[in-house]
Amino acid sequence: MARPAVAARPYDPAPYEAMDQRATPVLSDNPLLRDWDAPHGLPPFDAIRPEHFEPALREAMRVNRAELDAIAAQSAPPSFDNTVAAFDRCARLLGRIESVFYNLTASHTSPELQSVQRELAAPLSAHYSAVFMHAGLFARVDALHAQREALPLTPEQRRLLERTHLDFVRSGAKLPAEAQARYARVMEQLAEATTQFAQNVLHDESDFQLVLQGEADLAGLPGFVRDAARNAAIERGRPEGHVITLSRSLIVPFLTFSERRDLREQAWRAWVSRGEHDGAHDNRPVARRILQLRAEQAALHGHICYADYALTDTMAGTRGAVHKLIDDVWPRALDAVQRERAELQAVQQAHSPEAAAQPIEAWDWRYWAEKVRQQRYALDDAQIKPYFPLPAVVEAAFDCARRLFGLSFTHRPDLPVYHPDVQAYEVRDADGRLRAIFLQDNFARPTKRSGAWMSTLRQQSRNEPEGGAAIAVVLNNNNFAKGAPGAPTLLSLDDARTLFHEFGHGLHGMLSDVTYERLSGTSVLKDFVELPSQIFEHWITEPEVLKRHARHWQTGEPIPDALIERMHAARQFNQGYETVRYCASTYTDLLVHTLPAERIPEDLSAWEADELRRLGLPHGVGLNHRLVHFQHLFAGSGYAAGYYVYLWAEVLDADGFEAFKEAGSPFDPAVAGRLLRYVYASGNSLEPGAAYEAFRGRAPQVEPLLRKRGLVPG
Numbered sequence: 001m002a003r004p005a006v007a008a009r010p011y012d013p014a015p016y017e018a019m020d021q022r023a024t025p026v027l028s029d030n031p032l033l034r035d036w037d038a039p040h041g042l043p044p045f046d047a048i049r050p051e052h053f054e055p056a057l058r059e060a061m062r063v064n065r066a067e068l069d070a071i072a073a074q075s076a077p078p079s080f081d082n083t084v085a086a087f088d089r090c091a092r093l094l095g096r097i098e099s100v101f102y103n104l105t106a107s108h109t110s111p112e113l114q115s116v117q118r119e120l121a122a123p124l125s126a127h128y129s130a131v132f133m134h135a136g137l138f139a140r141v142d143a144l145h146a147q148r149e150a151l152p153l154t155p156e157q158r159r160l161l162e163r164t165h166l167d168f169v170r171s172g173a174k175l176p177a178e179a180q181a182r183y184a185r186v187m188e189q190l191a192e193a194t195t196q197f198a199q200n201v202l203h204d205e206s207d208f209q210l211v212l213q214g215e216a217d218l219a220g221l222p223g224f225v226r227d228a229a230r231n232a233a234i235e236r237g238r239p240e241g242h243v244i245t246l247s248r249s250l251i252v253p254f255l256t257f258s259e260r261r262d263l264r265e266q267a268w269r270a271w272v273s274r275g276e277h278d279g280a281h282d283n284r285p286v287a288r289r290i291l292q293l294r295a296e297q298a299a300l301h302g303h304i305c306y307a308d309y310a311l312t313d314t315m316a317g318t319r320g321a322v323h324k325l326i327d328d329v330w331p332r333a334l335d336a337v338q339r340e341r342a343e344l345q346a347v348q349q350a351h352s353p354e355a356a357a358q359p360i361e362a363w364d365w366r367y368w369a370e371k372v373r374q375q376r377y378a379l380d381d382a383q384i385k386p387y388f389p390l391p392a393v394v395e396a397a398f399d400c401a402r403r404l405f406g407l408s409f410t411h412r413p414d415l416p417v418y419h420p421d422v423q424a425y426e427v428r429d430a431d432g433r434l435r436a437i438f439l440q441d442n443f444a445r446p447t448k449r450s451g452a453w454m455s456t457l458r459q460q461s462r463n464e465p466e467g468g469a470a471i472a473v474v475l476n477n478n479n480f481a482k483g484a485p486g487a488p489t490l491l492s493l494d495d496a497r498t499l500f501h502e503f504g505h506g507l508h509g510m511l512s513d514v515t516y517e518r519l520s521g522t523s524v525l526k527d528f529v530e531l532p533s534q535i536f537e538h539w540i541t542e543p544e545v546l547k548r549h550a551r552h553w554q555t556g557e558p559i560p561d562a563l564i565e566r567m568h569a570a571r572q573f574n575q576g577y578e579t580v581r582y583c584a585s586t587y588t589d590l591l592v593h594t595l596p597a598e599r600i601p602e603d604l605s606a607w608e609a610d611e612l613r614r615l616g617l618p619h620g621v622g623l624n625h626r627l628v629h630f631q632h633l634f635a636g637s638g639y640a641a642g643y644y645v646y647l648w649a650e651v652l653d654a655d656g657f658e659a660f661k662e663a664g665s666p667f668d669p670a671v672a673g674r675l676l677r678y679v680y681a682s683g684n685s686l687e688p689g690a691a692y693e694a695f696r697g698r699a700p701q702v703e704p705l706l707r708k709r710g711l712v713p714g
Helices: 014-029 050-072 080-088 092-107 111-132 135-146 155-170 177-207 223-235 248-257 261-272 283-300 306-311 319-351 365-377 381-387 390-405 493-510 530-541 543-549 561-569 575-592 604-615 645-663 669-680 688-696 703-708
Strands: 210-212 242-244 408-411 423-428 434-443 453-458 472-480
Touching: 014 050, 050 080, 050 092, 050 111, 050 135, 080 135, 080 155, 092 111, 092 453, 092 472, 111 177, 135 155, 177 283, 210 261, 223 242, 223 248, 223 381, 242 248, 248 261, 248 365, 248 381, 248 472, 283 306, 283 604, 306 319, 319 365, 319 575, 319 645, 381 561, 390 408, 390 434, 390 493, 390 530, 390 543, 390 669, 434 493, 453 493, 472 493, 493 530, 493 669, 530 543, 530 645, 530 669, 543 561, 575 604, 575 645, 645 669, 645 688, 645 703, 669 688
Parallel strands: 434 472
Antiparallel strands: 210 242, 408 423, 423 434, 453 472
């Protein structure tokens, strides 16, 4: 059973019996509960409606509870197979329905789905509380854990036993009964609040439209931005004109190229104020409530703050370790950003005295940075994008996976998908064996949350209830702005890196080769999970890859060597700015999750501004995410007190890619074989530090990261 650990309460069947009575009349007609006979067991998306989810999920919870009761009621003494492996085999019905539900609420939601999501947030949390506080089940797991040294277990079985036991303990299984009941209620309220937070952000993102009225409003925008804004207008029922949305792949180019400073400011303010508007969608009280509940959750576990609770099960382990990493990078980044500001001001002055008289504000930085890049490197996105049409970047990712790991991707337009934008592929290994199903959903739309992410409809496993194995069904979501009708979707280099990043996560799921679902794919520690994604980003900028796949969408000509050279010369450009923004968000995440409940401020926005001033955040730079829309932290708990993981993993990915450089080829088969075995295929079957050292041959070093970001010479 691979559900991440959540809080628990003493098991009480009465509330669920009432649920079962509500659900029973419609079960026989529910497509979520019938056998899925589409190829590869994919969901019958065309038959699924929002009203199917509540009864199906309640029935699946009932089935799951019966599974757990059966394990706990066995007369045979606990063994690894009849308890731990049996628990891992549980909840397949619930898992498959939940995976469809949460993928749709993220990728293709509706008011009806959002209503179901709000209604079921607490009951689902209560269910998992009951799972991880099942006294009879935990007694068996606990007994096995106590004698684990004497049991004849394989290393993977030992890892599963330890991780399963920790899931129970971190969910409150050892708390006194009264504390368990309170803990469960805290988790239910958290589930409701995080759901509301995410829906509030989506509302503000979907609601905003900056309408560009004519040529004066379009001043400075290159053709690819105009095409994307034109298509956004059409999608939003405005057949004439252009619209800027809050999709990152549209608003960032607008802030980069628009000559209209007033419109840049308007767009920027809308972007950074998501979740900060009075009324029903205000995230300020929601975020504060989440922080209060997390502080109480940590206190129930005996920790002085939530950050301490969250970091106990990470590679970092402590706040001190995280601060050591960030504190080493922060002053170097501040120095770099001041050098960059001087360069921007010089270009400002050369442009006009009137421009130089204006301070560089947050809505100006990208605009003037682009001027510097064009002047210093003779490089801009308008030059690069024609060589990065979306299909070519997808093919480049597939080709790198083939050359590194022997994978092939076959497009299957006949497979069921949930939206016409989604492309489905069969994934086979070098021997022709089916390895996974891959679904890729690349475009922004109003029904889709922002950002980019990987998820699954099914995880790889060789421990299935009916015997046999399950192949992974993996999804990648991006939010690229479509080109105008008849025009291609052209990606920036940053967009291309994002696609490769998420595809790296996808490979982590597709290449998983473990026995137990709990240890499968991306079910690893939070500061290891970004290694497979971030290391894969390196290949999109390798000259060997660019020369093969970066071809002009009109002429078919390969990208010129001179342009590749300029791209590489500019790879550290503006990295002080990017690093400061990232580190600022990391600090606010860690600091706000260090506060005990009584010190959580009434006005989170004012607290955030004060902390950024104390840290010395330079004027006009900003940060990646403000707390009011920081979905990494408040739309779920996965990255709460954990936004640092991208930098932690970047130490690993920068050091790890050096192994290919040392071998003399980005596709060296020996290095790729170790990367596959110890990173992509091993899931959580190995302790992550040991997994990295098995791949690299030593512990990671931080210097490659500092060189990569241009924060030290070399």
